[in-house]
Amino acid sequence: MTDELERLANAVLWPGFLGTEAPQWLVAELEEGLAGVVYFGQNIGEDLSALSAQILRANPDALIGIDEEGGNVTRLESATGSTLPGAGQLGILDDVEATRASGAELARRVTAIGGNVVLGPVADVNTDPRNPVIGVRSFGDDETLVSRHVLAAVDGIQSGAAAACVKHFPGHGDTHLDSHHASPVISLDIDEFERVHLEPFRAAVAAGVDSIMTAHIVVPAWGAEPATLNRRVLGMLRDWGFDGVIISDALDMAAIRETVGIGVGAARALAAGVDLLCIGNPTNRGGATLPDQDRRDFLDARDGIVAALRDGSLQRTRIEEAAARVATLAGALRERADAASAPVDFDPREIVGRAITGATADAEALAVVDARRRSTLAVDSASAYVAEALAAGGHRARVDVARTSLDEQDEALDAAVAADGLTVILLDRPDADDAQRSLVERAAVRDPDGVVVNVGLAPQHPLALPIVEVGAASLVGAQAARERLIGRGSTGDGSSRGDAGLAD
Known part of the structure; x- marks a missing residue:
């Protein structure tokens, strides 16, 4: 039986898991208030809708998120390749109606398999051509162009029954390191960083985006901690009037896992202002992935939160505030699900061909x-x-x-x-x-x-x-x-x- 503090921690945890069926531990935690799950390629089986239904039976308020961007990044079509335009192609075309339609189609596909959170669009302005992790996942290298297409994509996604999640705040576009493997440090002049890289996020907040994902990047002018753990950085979003859900990038990425660790990282991210902790893909460890890696990573995160609540380094009011935001988003998505989505007039081959x-x-x-x-x-x-x-x-x-x-x-x-x-x-x-x-x-x-x-x-x-x-x-x-x-x-x-x- 989950104790009170563990149940409170469950309300802000968002793990990945192994397999095409929900493992017993996951179903049990969902029944004890786990916020939901994130799908990755290894979860995509013949009947993904049945898996989503199983998750929602265990917790009707579950958020089911998926990295589905089109272009280079797809989970639903990981075996065959994406049949949707990527952000880079949409930026080249610079047709905001095509971007809006792509967003609506993304939402339709995600909700069709029972998901309700699209982990996109990418709002990073890719100003470093060496960037190994963003590149053509970005709409481009100009903040004005990126901003207008982020707004169109968010509008398209949130016109249906899904939430959009712009990423990776405060901007992962000016780095040549991948935070899955290292801790990128942004050396760009801070005035330029604020002018260029923050702009698409400001625009998304003003437009009412449901959620924003953090980046594990360090901006020295704002402190030595990565943004995910940095109260000053995440506080900018609240200063701009954002009252949606702040989601961490995956805590099992090396920038967190191999520095402070998943457990300490989870507690510190919450203390800094994160509301929903994406624990991530348990296969990220490659050959070192254990048969129960999914549960191990989940327990690392939860145990870290509970320990911080008990020693006072994490205030209960902070986690209650985070859980309330997650619950508010879940409620809003239930209401959207009752409204029929408008048909999408969309030909991805034509859009990509033009780009x-x-x-x-x-x-x-x-x-x-x-x-x-x-x-x-x-x-x-x-x-x-x-x-x-x-x-x-x-x-x-x-x-x-x-x-x-x-x-x-x-x-x-x-x-x-x-x-x-x-x-x-x-x-x-x-x-x-x-x-x-x-x-x-x-x-x-x-x-x-x-x-x-x-x-x-x-x-x-x-x-x-x-x-x-x-x-x-x-x-x-x-x-x-x-x-x-x-x-x-x-x-x-x-x-x-x-x-x-x-x-x-």
């Missing part, structure tokens, strides 16, 4: 060398589905330029050039990764008629081959890129007119 720019061709087949960086804990950017959709049964090779020799890379290039079809080099960091640029240069020597397909940020410096700018590592993006390169000169009888000549 893609660059080279075109009329090739009969594509021979793809996939040289993207490896996936991160947040972004499954190197999943095979992108290269598979691009090659569509043609020649395909994976080359990790960070971990293979030049001889191995050159062998892969030679095989692609020798194969049937247009040589395609698939990249995601053409400016930030010298090894990717070098691969393109060596490919151009072997096949001057080749092409680059870039699913990351557009390079600021020319490449040695023509480039197709996709703006997302997604299924729909790969399909649209293939359409630009295949059969544009088709005669309709299976033949092709002329060479696979490229045009910019």
Whole structure:
């Protein structure tokens, strides 16, 4: 039986879990007031709606959140790749109605499987092209553009029965480190940081966003603690008039787990002003993940909160305030669920097709060398589905330029050039990764008629081959890129007119 302080802590805890069925411990804690759950890729089974129904039977007020951004980040389509536009593509297109419709479609898909919190949109202004964790997840590098698309996405999401959660406050766009693995420190001039990186969050607060997720970044001008644990940083949101739910980024990320630890981090985040503690994805530990890692991480967080309540370092009134905000959001979402969502007039293929720019061709087949960086804990950017959709049964090779020799890379290039079809080099960091640029240069020597397909940020410096700018590592993006390169000169009888000549 859960004691009083444990039940109070449950009201502000939001764990991930292992498997496609709710484990017994999770159901028991939901019945004892656990705030809800966060879905990750390993939870996506054949009948996700039944899993959500099981969770809601255990706690009808449960918040069920999911990282569903479109583009590079999807959980619902983690096995096949997203069929929705990504923020980077929407920013390139700069059509706020398309962004609003994308948000509404995100909400429709999430609520269709029983979820009610969309962990998006990303409100970070990506000003550092080396950024390993945001990049094309952002609408762009200009705060005005990002702000208007954040507002459109929030409006679309919250027009249905879901809550939006803008992230990652106070802005994760000016860093070259990933807080899943390290503690990023922002060295940008503080006046510039406030002007550029806070602006989309200010706009979202003014527009009535339901929730905001913190970042585990350190801004030295505001103190030595990461934002998630920093009362001064989180206090800005309340000073702006935000009375919604402040959600922590995952506490099992290295920036918290390997510094203060999950338990201490949970208590300190609450004391700093967080209302709902995302414990995160128990598979984040990789090979070190234990069979009961989900329950271990949950208990670490709860035990840390209870210990802080008992020793007085965390005030009961603070956790009661946080629990009340979480309960208010749950109540508002129940009311929204009673209202029918308007149909979404939405064609993601058309939107993504308009966002893609660059080279075109009329090739009969594509021979793809996939040289993207490896996936991160947040972004499954190197999943095979992108290269598979691009090659569509043609020649395909994976080359990790960070971990293979030049001889191995050159062998892969030679095989692609020798194969049937247009040589395609698939990249995601053409400016930030010298090894990717070098691969393109060596490919151009072997096949001057080749092409680059870039699913990351557009390079600021020319490449040695023509480039197709996709703006997302997604299924729909790969399909649209293939359409630009295949059969544009088709005669309709299976033949092709002329060479696979490229045009910019």
